[in-house]
Amino acid sequence: KQEVTQIPAALSVPEGENLVLNCSFTDSAIYNLQWFRQDPGKGLTSLLLIQSSQREQTSGRLNASLDKSSGRSTLYIAASQPGDSATYLCAVEGNEKLTFGTGTRLTIIP
């Protein structure tokens, strides 16, 4: 059974810093890995989807990497802004559909 872990559960950084969020998974037989953002009391917004054959995807200040063999993904956020404050969740898609991590709650300090 796939398990997805995100550490740390919470992270605070000053505005302007670059930061990395981590995601690990136990079963490397995946179709893709997805990163989402969730604001308090809201649904999830898709940020990036990395196919299993890809190593990374970029969108604006966001860059996600995937190392399937080691069961790890990172989400890099450049030049953080207060508007980046949210919970970031990763999810892996395999035979068991999407398995979600519990998220990292990110706070950007102005």
Add this chain to the structure above:
Amino acid sequence: DGGITQSPKYLFRKEGQNVTLSCEQNLNHDAMYWYRQDPGQGLRLIYYSQIVNDFQKGDIAEGYSVSREKKESFPLTVTSAQKNPTAFYLCASNPDGINSPLHFGNGTRLTVT
């Protein structure tokens, strides 16, 4: 604008009552999903549907029921058999079920007392 609409945003029910959560999408997506989110836990799949008039149980289907009579609509009924129904419920969709990003509604927070 295309999207997923969940209603109501907040729902309160007494224990023992069934309640139906609405989910409508105008994205022309084939696949639709219901997830439950509890504090400190990842999203858990309740039911999903990849085509009209067909749906499959997810990891935690007990105490829930769904229907998919129209492509746009995937309502979820929380029955009195669900032991711990208070949670945040999220509906999602994607075009064909595999390898495409999920689009989510803004959720319904159900409180049962």
